[in-house]
Amino acid sequence: VKKILIDCDPGIDDALALALAHGSPELDVVGVTTVGGNVDLEHTTRNALCLRDYYGMDAPVARGAGRPLVREPRTARDVHGSSGLGGVVLPEPKSELSGRHAVDFIIDTLAASPGEVSLTAVGPLTNIALALRKEPRVAEWAREFVVMGGSYTRGNTTPAAEFNVSADPEAAAVVFGAPWRTVMVGLDLTHQARATAEVRAGFRGLGRLEAELLTPCLDFYGGHANYQDEGPAIHDACAVAYVIDPGLFEAVPARVEVETQGRFTSGMTVTDFRAPAERQNALVPTRLDTDGFWRLVGDAFRAVAAG
Numbered sequence: 001v002k003k004i005l006i007d008c009d010p011g012i013d014d015a016l017a018l019a020l021a022h023g024s025p026e027l028d029v030v031g032v033t034t035v036g037g038n039v040d041l042e043h044t045t046r047n048a049l050c051l052r053d054y055y056g057m058d059a060p061v062a063r064g065a066g067r068p069l070v071r072e073p074r075t076a077r078d079v080h081g082s083s084g085l086g087g088v089v090l091p092e093p094k095s096e097l098s099g100r101h102a103v104d105f106i107i108d109t110l111a112a113s114p115g116e117v118s119l120t121a122v123g124p125l126t127n128i129a130l131a132l133r134k135e136p137r138v139a140e141w142a143r144e145f146v147v148m149g150g151s152y153t154r155g156n157t158t159p160a161a162e163f164n165v166s167a168d169p170e171a172a173a174v175v176f177g178a179p180w181r182t183v184m185v186g187l188d189l190t191h192q193a194r195a196t197a198e199v200r201a202g203f204r205g206l207g208r209l210e211a212e213l214l215t216p217c218l219d220f221y222g223g224h225a226n227y228q229d230e231g232p233a234i235h236d237a238c239a240v241a242y243v244i245d246p247g248l249f250e251a252v253p254a255r256v257e258v259e260t261q262g263r264f265t266s267g268m269t270v271t272d273f274r275a276p277a278e279r280q281n282a283l284v285p286t287r288l289d290t291d292g293f294w295r296l297v298g299d300a301f302r303a304v305a306a307g
């Protein structure tokens with residue numbers, strides 16, 4: 001069983017990524033840290049606590065950074081709704097927050113089990129950058145570092161930039177500059193993970209999980225103009241799936257630089273697949289075994305639904 005720490009901004013696809021992680025027998029979720037992103041930090045943290053109770057997770061939830069390192073916060077309420085989970089209203093959280101700040105939680109958790117914890121970030125990279133600045137050995141201690149963010153062909157927030165990177169490009173630049181290999185699960189990959197009508201038919205019979213969470217979340221998320229063609233891309237679950245089974249992905253090593261200066265390209269992940277080995281800082285998944293991915297997700301959701 002692999003240990004995973006998930007840094008997130010729930011967020012509809014973040015919520016589904018947490019369900020995938022919790023429902024997978026291959027993973028032990030050792031912590032959930034929150035960051036401002038899709039919605040403000042108060043809401044992302046509240047959502048993480050509600051989801052912890054709702055799924056029956058026992059990993060602590062630690063609150064992190066509410067603002068990007070340098071820039072003004074920018075949310076994605078149009079995609080995730082003003083609360084962050086579309087129209088879903090979960091019961092008031094009973095769980096208490098961890099007493100530690102997310103940055104310290106990340107550092108302490110990795111320090112306690114060097115080489116064992118897969119660090120997975122599916123929101124803006126503010127907490128991860130702060131953790132690396134406070135304790136550079138984080139880069140050494142992580143078993144691997146997987147991020148949902150960036151792209152090598154296109155953006156979603158702007159034509160050039162993906163949301164998680166463009167929300168805090170300076171933080172992303174710190175993270176990609178750290179001495180570890182970042183696995184960049186970007187839009188080119190995640191757009192292969194669409195919750196089509198056929199995929200959603202596979203979630204039938206999941207009882208309350210389906211009625212209270214999956215259906216309203218996916219209806220809301222799938223209503224966004226970005227997704228009306230083939231159904232919404234479940235971005236964040238792809239990063240968790242990579243940790244569970246990298247064999248579902250084809251991946252190519254590359255040099256990735258984050259643009260922080262561009263007038264029109266700020267937050268772009270400039271990806272050089274031809275960089276020589278000594279310049280490579282990233283591994284970039286390019287192709288997903290879609291059937292295998294949805295099988296993993298379906299099995300995990302069934303496990304969560306069964307409690």
Ligand code: BDR
Pocket residue numbers: 011012013014038076079122123148156162163164235236
């Ligand atoms: C990413 O941005 C957020 O809106 C999603 O939760 C995902 O992490 C996709 O660009």
Ligand code: CA
Pocket residue numbers: 008009010011013014038122123236
């Ligand atoms: Ca997210």
